[in-house]
Amino acid sequence: MTNFTDLGIAGLRDGFRRGDFSAREAADAYVQAVSDAKALNAFIVETPDHAIEAAEAADRGRAVGELRPLSGVPLGIKDLFCTAGHQTTAASHMLEGFTPTYESTVTAKLFGAGAGMLGKLNMDQFAMGSSNETSAYGNVVSPWRRSDGGNTPLTPGGSSGGSSAAIAARIVPAATGTDTGGSIRQPAAFTGISGIKPTYGRCSRWGIVAFASSLDQAGAMARDVKDCAILLEAMSGFDPKDGTSLDVSVPAWEDRLSADLRGKRVGIPKEYRVEGMPAEIEALWQQGIDWLRDAGAEIVDVSLPHTRHALPTYYIVAPAEASSNLARYDGVRYGIRELPEGASLAEMYAATRAAGFGAEVKRRILIGTYVLSAGFYDAYYTKAQKVRALIARDFQEAWARCDLLLTPTAPSAAFALGEKSDDPLAMYLNDVFTVPSSLAGLPAMSVPGGIDAAGLPLGLQIIGKPLDEQSVLDAGLAIEQRAGFSARAERWW
């Protein structure tokens, strides 16, 4: 008998196509796994009916010879994607009860490709956070535990922490994520899975609750590189409804996947060797370099001189955009409304937004409001966009010397829930390696490389040229094959 939850996307898809099992059987197994894993708090809403309906449609399709790219595959969907008829909250109290009448382009593509939805995955509120502790629906708990015998609950990373936890716990085969400054890659690294953020503009942003428009990108999170390729292929594509969508065709990433890196040059940016980086991460990075060399790549040293300015730049640009993007949550057209007795319209807004937004969201809205306010705009925002141009230029110059970049994904392994939640700055520093490529809109991926002394996964990040997701995936595969990462979170939930 098949253990369905051992199968990822390719396994489910191919087994279903071969007729080894029905889509319904697989969906039932995953629905059960989701329902059994409440202790992880990975889901805000479970949608078994959706998954089962899609599976039954897949079974009926198969009977008449109609197979779609994701027929037989149930997925987890981050709660940032608007899903028609299913509550979408961005993990905020603000949108409690909000049921979109429309389907985001990305989820519409996935469902059109035959996939079903197991539920809406928990996340950091409005995708603001790196540990999943800002959700209004409670922390997601990582399935991983330190090997010290203690039961310290750990973060699954953020903001796509529900996605990473669910995949690592094998209660979903794969999931959608979104990445604004590292929200796919960092949680992937913390939970020993793979995750790719494509080039800005590859996936439509239409129907995804906006955080920071110039940075937000949807992407794929899965157990391995091949599944990422399959999922990303189904999510990507031009959308006339998104003015920043790229009008380019989607390559057959899965078909062309190759771990042979001969002819590729991989740059190692020296500025990513930051002070206080744990020796284990340093060692893993070196290991990654060796693996890529072994796969045929030439290794070159490169410099990205403005790297250290990336985080401050990000923490001006992203909050500024967010302060404006989140102005629409005012209690008038959807979401919660707080209307104290006798309150005016302005008082209703203030009360609604005070009650609806969590502390981190408020903090970022206030920072964003401040940096855009009269007299400060040029000193903060314009300056940040200039530095951002320099950061993008650094990458362009590096591409003259190499085709890919290899760095660690995060400066540490997963930390304990609560460990950094009192110190916003310490939390922000977690994104130090993922933010620069976000600012430049580049495709980037995290793949598991190994485990640290505490038995926790560590990730390696590959950054590619605009639109060259193929090379990123190929390098990811090369590392995956050599790392032989097989550690799994032991089930405790």
Place this chain on the structure above:
Amino acid sequence: MADASPAYRIQGATGEWEVVIGLEVHAQITSNAKLFSGASTTFGSEPNANVSLVDAAMPGMLPVLNGECVRQAVRTGLALGAQINRWSRFDRKNYFYADLPQGYQISQLYHPIVGEGALDIEIDDGGTKQIGIERIHIEQDAGKLMHDQHPTRSYVDLNRSGVALMEIVSRPDMRSPAEAGAYVRKLRTMLRYVGSCDGNMEEGSMRADVNVSVRRPGDELGTRTETKNVNSVRFVMAAIEYEAQRQVDVIEAGGKIVQETRLFDPDKVETRSMRSKEDAHDYRYFPDPDLLPLELSEAFLAECRDSLPELPDAKRARYTDVLGIASGNMTVITADVANTVYFEALLAAAARVQGKAEPEVARATSNWLVSDLFGGLNRIGRSIEDSPVSPAQGAALLGLIADGTLSGTLAKQVFEIMLETGDDPARIVEERGLKQTSDTGAIETVIAGILAANADKVADYRGGKDKLFGFFVGQTMKAMAGKANPAVVNDLLKKALG
């Protein structure tokens, strides 16, 4: 250009004051769909019927720019001789209000699509004055708040939310309410010529924000106030008059003018401070990250240029110099593009019907249009755009006059019937037998009868009562049912009466 007419001055208790006026006109761009969504711009629909998820700012919705709105803004800029910026972009103006679903208005602050231009206005003494245009930018309209439907609630209708506007910002070059009125009228004429705005002020297609300050003649600019959303030429003038006087009164009483947003109350004919917008001055403008910069190609600009019609000033010159139309008629006709469209179709048809060149028939054609047709339309309360008499029908009528088929009196009768029924003049003449006769035999018989029946009056006339001639003409025309050619009647009567 020097202004020859006496300067407009407010006589204060402490001396004379000069008024300085600048206008920001919001003109709705003529388009089927909204600026950033595919919802309809139709006026007067059911509440929230013409609203897309984008207009309601649902989570995850994104703007996509309507090319026609860009095209019309560029054509408008070209018509005003303005600089067109090949590179522009959209900014967000952030503020909270119930008619603004996104919490920001998408506008263009830093890089507007149109830069400096100018508009010549006619002033009292018949001369012209050039009013500078600072810029034109494209932006979204807001929705509408209704306050009178419920005792404790306001209602929000988003039908207008996202409709495309051009904001046309003048330099503070106007110095009197009359100049401001002339500017708005000329701008409206211009936009209607270009076809970029229907200029319908009652439906809110054009609204002006009126910036007014006062100063001692020749002094530095004073502090200005901005009176928002004034929606008729008359109100613009009234608002300036009130506001300038108020400012003079405040200053002369030892007070100071506060830079603020004010509201015009058309019932009380006064402006007053808009406290509801007081705390909204920090708009936190920044480039809209959902929209890339707008770059215009040479081909796009060329199409905008090539598709521009003949503009008012050129048309006025041509009507005068080439067509020889009297200045009064020329002014009336060129005041609105719809008049010129009608006139030019009418003129072409009239020339064709009469087998003459346009300049040969232009004068008579313009006379008929201005006195007969405009007069008739005015009486029945219709606009030239829905005139029951088409240019071809008008030309046919003018043809029947020219070839002597209809007398002036008969033509007026036929025209009245055309106005009422919309029928062709030839058919009316045919069916009602309104053809004029020059048949001398028939007219002589009638005259003989009338002279016989009025022997006393004939004697009086011959005795020197010349005024009686009109009586005989009237009697003859009446007996001929108005169809006799009046020139022929005159001749024959003179002969018969000796």
Place this chain on the structure above:
Amino acid sequence: MSVDIATVRRIAGLARIAVSDAEAEALVPELNNILGWVEHLAEVDTDGVEPLHAVIPNQLRLRDDVITDGGLRDAVLANAPQAEHGFFAVPKVIE
């Protein structure tokens, strides 16, 4: 540049977020901490650098002027906290 409690209140007012006295007080050091950190950007030489306009080179596309949307009042009002007679309802505004 450092923010004080009055500034926090002003920004919160602009952002339409009600803050209690205790919250405003706690936000002062938090915001100063973050702002102090981002202000290091002032050190970067950006003379002659254009601010970034498009992350990935791309053109603004123009849509055709056709009606493709609207006519979905029920969907527009479906999630409204208060909708009456086809309108969204809010506390009465005095203009």
